[in-house]
Amino acid sequence: MDNFDQFTGPVLCVAAHPEDIEIHAGGTVARLVRAGIEVSYVLCTSGNRGTSDLTTTMPEVGARREAEQSRAAATLRVDDLTFLRHDDGDLQYVARELRAEIVRLIRQIRPHTIITHDPFPGDGSHDSCAIYPDHLTVGMVTFEAAFVCAPGPLFYPEQLQEGLSPHKPEQLYFMMSQHPDTFVDISQVWAQKMDAVQLYKSQGRHLPEVEPFFRRIAGELGGKGRVDLAEGFRRLVPS
Numbered sequence: 001m002d003n004f005d006q007f008t009g010p011v012l013c014v015a016a017h018p019e020d021i022e023i024h025a026g027g028t029v030a031r032l033v034r035a036g037i038e039v040s041y042v043l044c045t046s047g048n049r050g051t052s053d054l055t056t057t058m059p060e061v062g063a064r065r066e067a068e069q070s071r072a073a074a075t076l077r078v079d080d081l082t083f084l085r086h087d088d089g090d091l092q093y094v095a096r097e098l099r100a101e102i103v104r105l106i107r108q109i110r111p112h113t114i115i116t117h118d119p120f121p122g123d124g125s126h127d128s129c130a131i132y133p134d135h136l137t138v139g140m141v142t143f144e145a146a147f148v149c150a151p152g153p154l155f156y157p158e159q160l161q162e163g164l165s166p167h168k169p170e171q172l173y174f175m176m177s178q179h180p181d182t183f184v185d186i187s188q189v190w191a192q193k194m195d196a197v198q199l200y201k202s203q204g205r206h207l208p209e210v211e212p213f214f215r216r217i218a219g220e221l222g223g224k225g226r227v228d229l230a231e232g233f234r235r236l237v238p239s
């Protein structure tokens with residue numbers, strides 16, 4: 001089962017941190033670009049607290065991780081990146097501002113599909129990363145922005161006065177879900193995905209060491225999707 005044919009227009013990926021997209025959806029992005037579908041990224045933070053180094057600073061960490069993110073996106077042939085530069089770990093406290101920013105980007109980019117974090121990933125027992133508050137916040141805010149605010153003319157009417165118009169995406173793809181129901185076969189783009197992931201040296205993503213870990217996850221998802229290697233998502237369409 002390969003649900004790739006559900007992508008029929010521009011795709012916006014909204015993630016909390018650098019590397020979230022490549023790790024959980026990098027193969028899907030590679031396929032989208034190969035199919036000629038426009039892909040844009042929004043990074044809500046630059047991961048500027050993502051270090052255990054006692055000698056560095058938030059600006060240094062953020063700059064390094066933005067550079068890694070830009071290179072990884074370029075590896076997948078994506079060049080439309082927006083860095084919102086909220087502080088890593090604080091997203092739940094800036095959700096109001098974040099919502100307005102994401103609505104604006106949805107009205108500008110006008111995506112058919114949004115790939116983002118799952119705000120209801122499951123019980124969290126499998127992976128504490130899935131219930132990290134930054135991820136949950138981005139998932140919920142993006143869901144709200146996509147299906148409630150961006151289509152509603154009375155949300156942020158100043159954006160309409162600037163020339164933007166309401167927009168409602170056709171579907172959301174939630175990554176990092178404990179209950180994936182939608183699968184993308186990434187067997188043919190596995191090497192390209194790993195080329196992107198291994199650029200995140202600041203996060204210890206060195207090849208060949210990390211390849212078996214990610215291959216095991218892709219293989220498990222592939223088992224559920226009845227393909228070799230897959231990325232898995234939970235799909236949500238507007239009611």
Ligand SMILES: [Zn+2]
Pocket residue numbers: 016017020135
């Ligand atoms: Zn993350």
